[in-house]
């Protein structure tokens with residue numbers, strides 16, 4: 001089984017370093033002329049898949065916007081995952097799960113076991129019950145070629161009070177998360193399967209990402225105010241591992257398929273300029 005890190009490395013080489021989120025906000029549905037119900041959700045997601053599924057390396061459905069419609073929304077999420085996979089993009093489900101280990105096992109079955117209807121290439125996870133509690137997800141990902149992106153330094157301003165608190169050994173909480181994920185990726189080639197989420201909005205925080213050897217998902221670009229130029233400040237010498245992530249900035253160009261593609265191409269070009277220049 002090829003690892004997620006290897007699959008992501010290839011997808012980025014072929015399609016470029018970009019993740020586009022599917023976040024069907026009620027306001028976006030309205031701007032696209034769609035109803036705020038499951039029909040509107042279905043039409044929105046089909047258009048995004050049609051526009052971007054065959055050209056963007058990673059697509060990141062935001063589970064909350066599907067769950068808010070209950071079981072019929074989750075059904076559309078399942079179908080969206082299948083459509084994205086058929087179109088050839090990697091699917092990262094932004095679901096930010098975390099719990100005690102025995103419950104994390106069930107989340108691992110739900111998202112990282114190929115027999116599940118919600119099986120995806122990778123998920124986001126919250127480490128705030130302890131990174132070790134996520135072990136069942138890490139094990140399942142390793143077994144089935146999946147990936148896990150663990151929250152480290154999130155893009156929202158409220159995150160800093162928790163994530164930058166200093167632990168007993170003098171490291172910040174975020175640095176302990178970064179260090180534990182780095183251990184999981186040691187020796188992996190061409191790239192580890194365990195990623196971190198580090199917001200593009202956080203500035204230079206002095207955290208050491210140099211040993212991560214895994215993907216660094218960077219949300220917060222566009223609608224939250226982060227710019228491609230900010231990536232240099234936040235990531236420094238770790239820029240080659242960054243996977244920039246945009247949702248509303250790209251989705252706002254819809255529903256026209258050509259306009260969605262043009263928006264994705266524009267942000268990819270912006271990011272490439274920063275990620276590839278010395």
Ligand SMILES: O=c1ccn([C@@H]2O[C@H](COP(=O)(O)O)[C@@H](O)[C@H]2O)c(=O)[nH]1
Nearest residue numbers: 062154155199219220223224246247248
């Ligand atoms: O630190 C984080 C972690 C996750 N997110 C998620 O990314 C998208 C951002 O959407 P935009 O429209 O590009 O602002 C959204 O799904 C968040 O839940 C994040 O923003 N920051």
